[in-house]
Amino acid sequence: MPNNPTHLPLIITGAAGWLGRALSSHVAHNADGLGVSQLIALVRDSEEQALLQSSLPKDNNLDLRILIGDVTNTPDIDRLFASSSGAFDLVHTAGIIHPKKIADLFAVNETATKNVMQRALHRGARRVVHISSNSPFGNNPHTQDTFRADEPFNPYLAYGASKMGGEIAVQESVSQGLNAVIVRPPWFYGPFQPARQTTFFSMVKSGKFPVFGDGAQRRSMVFIDNLVDGVCRARAWEGEPGRGWWIADTQAYRVSEIVETVGRALTDEGHTVKKNRLRLPHLLGQVAETADGFIQRTGRYVQQVHVLGEMNKTIACDISSATHDLGYVPAVSLYEGMRRSIRWCAQQGIEL
Amino acid sequence: MNSMQQIWDDANESKMSCEVLIIGSGAGGSPTAALLAEAGFDVLVVEEGRWVEQGTVAPFSLDQMEQQYRGGGVTVALGLPSIAYTEGRCAGGGTEVNSGLYRRPPTEVVERWRDRWDVRDLDPDELMKTATEVETDIHVTHLPGPASVPSQLLRQGADALGWKHDESPRWMTYPDGNPRHGQRQSMTRTYLPRAAKAGARILTQCRVNKINISHGKATYADISLANGQAGRISFKFVFVCGGAIQTPAILQRSGLRKNIGQTLAVHPTVKLSARFADAINVPDDVPVHQVKEFAPDLSFGGSASHAGLIALSLLDQWSDFKGAIEDWRNMAVYYAAITSEGRGRVMSVPGLVDPVVTYRLTARDRELLRSGLSRLSLLMLEAGATEVYPAFRGAPIVRGRKDLATLQKRFSANKASVMTVHLCSTVPLGENRDLCGAGSYGLVHETKNVYVNDASLLPDAPGVNPQASVMAIAVRNARHFIAQEKPHA
Structure with a gap:
């Protein structure tokens, strides 16, 4: 593990989001070990503020400041950075994946990222970790291919294009002197998950998770705690700015294997799981992808169509650079991570 | 006849005979000829092309394409997209004109061939021992000094990305130790002289039109000589070694069709030109470094890059790219080759000299x-290229990473200049009668004395330069033939 820096404030944008809450919670538990003197969290409204506070341990000694503001609003970003005097670190998790309209993707993932990076540069950030995605790189060309640490952009529809814009904004700021690195999680899961992930469990439980063809498509996945570990390691890494890493499990899984593992985890947590029988032809995935592209060109977004269009793709990535540079090794397996996720849902009173 | 007495092109006799007729003098036919002649067989090699002494034409030049390639280097497998391919047509075949890069077949490939096609006694270790002998015979070696600049750029780009790469050895000698002065140890320098020394006769500019076969036994071949005269060669055995296109065509013209010419395998290849700030072009050689990070699915390497070939690679988007040709000294052509799931066909058509070839790429x-x-x-951007010109219609000029997204969005294989130089698998060997055109040692199924011993036999594309595979299997099969027919030789 790279050495943690001397104690500095840590700014987290999107702190009430899925990753933001998991990261904030981890920081609250381990502020001293992580070298965090103060957590400055940006949330959008009082509802998110309450959500974040409910995610943090009650008896923490964290010096916490929560700011209400929007990354798409420049004065809010200025206010965020003005809240810290001297050096600070930043983890930019704010992003949007399932928007009401397509323009929101670019406003948040590209333009706001550019503004955040520029202000971080001018306010003297010690280290910035930008959270990107697999989407700027699209899908693997075939089921056995694996994305290396450095790949050519091939954005998947509008979300991919907006996250690509975000990465380009980060690299431009790096070329101007910003000490920023990029973490790219693929499909992640675990505590603090939004409702759509609950649907995932429900579909597996009822035997209705859509598996395309023979289910040989491969997907990289990462448990949220593993992702948080990767983000913290990236923050502490002292190498060349501009580097990016996949943070995921060591191997990508066949979709059929994911469905089977989730089914096993559900069973072992006491749920009754029906045998998954929803096999769909590849053609349907292609139809959904085409429909998704058409809908997005009209500026609209339909989450179900988007997710269905992506489900017959292979998105597999190679984490060896993260292991080499950061010492990152995923500590929680898919099966164990899924069991913890199911238990978290139960603790929250979420019916699967 | 020339000074070697056994090598001639002005045959006057319309009727000849021999014990073993070998059709074709490339990487398969030449070692077969040498081994059989040395074992005491009366061998006659017939070659459709000319004998062209090395050094009399510039390597990778248009002149060479005219003299040593079939159709002047313009041959095409029809399909969407059509795939341009090249075939050597000269004494020594493809070994006289190719890049000279040497790669043993990966062990897992040999095992796949053995298991899926049921190739009897195809032992990877034994085949590698045979490959070692071939490597001695044709002087396979690494460069004695630094690689050319285009080759080093390939390596630098791969290093910057953390991608695996290596230097491919070549069948070359370097008499003065200068890596730029290599002499290719092609068939006209190695196995063909060896065959002639052992008594084999080598007749060039002789085309075989058809082998006459009755009840599975072949007795003579109908030929056309350099002077246009028709003739006939009688034999006891025949080895067809005309390469993956001509071999199935000859067999089909001779009435043999089962599993012949139906499973053409190639390494489809796309190209780009990369422009650098400094002069880097080497017109008469190709890079020896290859990037194997994504092997066997994908391999990257460098292509011949004289000014004419750079212009050719810019042609697909000439309206935008033409300005770059002025700067050809700062440019080089590179390729990305894939192992393909697709297959092609070779079909001889009555009335046409050359067969019709088709190929279909999968999704x-x-x-x-x-x-x-x-x-x-x-990779080229990481190597320091200022501009990259991908070879497909509608391609953007790539100056930075953002342009790679545009490249991927605009690319379609149908718009690309797809080509290949590796052709194989049109008469796959093995005992699986559903898949194979010839037996485990190249005897064409349903025949008693018609053998194939060239790239046609490889069950599928090896994912690496195939010449080493072709030669090792040809030597293996020739030895088996000798043991069968002349056990005391």
Whole structure:
């Protein structure tokens, strides 16, 4: 593990989001070990503020400041950075994946990222970790291919294009002197998950998770705690700015294997799981992808169509650079991570 | 006849005879001829092309294409897209004109061939021992000094990305120790003289039209000589070694069709030109470094890059790219080759001299070509290229990473100049009668004395330069033939 820096404030944008809450919670538990003197969290409204506070341990000694503001609003970003005097670190998790309209993707993932990076540069950030995605790189060309640490952009529809814009904004700021690195999680899961992930469990439980063809498509996945570990390691890494890493499990899984593992985890947590029988032809995935592209060109977004269009793709990535540079090794397996996720849902009173 | 007495092109006799007729003098036919002649067989090699002494034409030049390639280097497998391919047509075949890069077949490939096609006694270790002998015979070696600049750029780009690469050895000698002065140890320098020394006769500019076969037994071949005269060669055995296109065509013209010419395998290849700030062009050689990070699915390497070939690679988007040709000294051509799931066909058609060749790429192949071209473009940017010109219609000029997204969006295999130089698998060997055209040692199924011993036999494309595979299997099969027919030789 790279050495943690001397104690500095840590700014987290999107702190009430899925990753933001998991990261904030981890920081609250381990502020001293992580070298965090103060957590400055940006949330959008009082509802998110309450959500974040409910995610943090009650008896923490964290010096916490929560700011209400929007990354798409420049004065809010200025206010965020003005809240810290001297050096600070930043983890930019704010992003949007399932928007009401397509323009929101670019406003948040590209333009706001550019503004955040520029202000971080001018306010003297010690280290910035930008959270990107697999989407700027699209899908693997075939089921056995694996994305290396450095790949050519091939954005998947509008979300991919907006996250690509975000990465380009980060690299431009790096070329101007910003000490920023990029973490790219693929499909992640675990505590603090939004409702759509609950649907995932429900579909597996009822035997209705859509598996395309023979289910040989491969997907990289990462448990949220593993992702948080990767983000913290990236923050502490002292190498060349501009580097990016996949943070995921060591191997990508066949979709059929994911469905089977989730089914096993559900069973072992006491749920009754029906045998998954929803096999769909590849053609349907292609139809959904085409429909998704058409809908997005009209500026609209339909989450179900988007997710269905992506489900017959292979998105597999190679984490060896993260292991080499950061010492990152995923500590929680898919099966164990899924069991913890199911238990978290139960603790929250979420019916699967 | 020339000074070697056994090598001639002005045959006057219309009727000849021999114990073993070998059709074709490339990587398969030449070692077969040498081994059989040395074992005491009366061998006659017939070659459709000319004997062209090395050094009399510039390597990778248009002159060479005219003299030593079939159709002047313009041959095409029809399909969407059509795939341009090249075949050597001269004494020594493809070994006289190819890049000279040597790669043993990967062990897992040999095992796949053995298991899926049921090739009897195809032992990977034994085949590698045979490969070692071949390597001695043709002087396979690494460069005695630094690689050319285009080759080093390939390596630098791969290093910057953390991608695996290596230097491919070549069948070359370097008499003065200068890596730029290599002499290729092609068939006209190695196995053909060896065959002649052992008594084999080598007749060039002689085309075999048909082998006459009755009840599975072949007795003579109908030929056309350099002077246009028709003739006939009688034999006891015949080895067809005309390469993966001509071999099935000859067999089909002779009435043999089962599993012959139906499973053409190639390494489809897309190209780009990369422009650098400094002069880097080496017109008469190709890079020896290859990037194997994504092997066997994808391989990257360098191509011949004289000014004419750079112009050719810019042609697909000439309206935007033509300005670059002025700067050809700062440019080099690179390729991305894939292992293909697709297959092609070779069909001899009555009335046509050359067979009709088709090839169909699968959806996976098309995506791999897209991915290959974009990954190669990224590599060239990392190598320091100021501009990259991908070879497909509608391609953007790539100046930075953002342009790679445009490249991928605009790319379609149908718009690309797809080509290949590796052709194989049109008469796969093995005991699986559903898949194979010839037996485990090349005897064409349903025949008693018609053998194939060239790239046609490889059950599928090896994912590496195939000449080593072709030669090792040819030597293996020739030895088996000798043991069968002349056990005391």
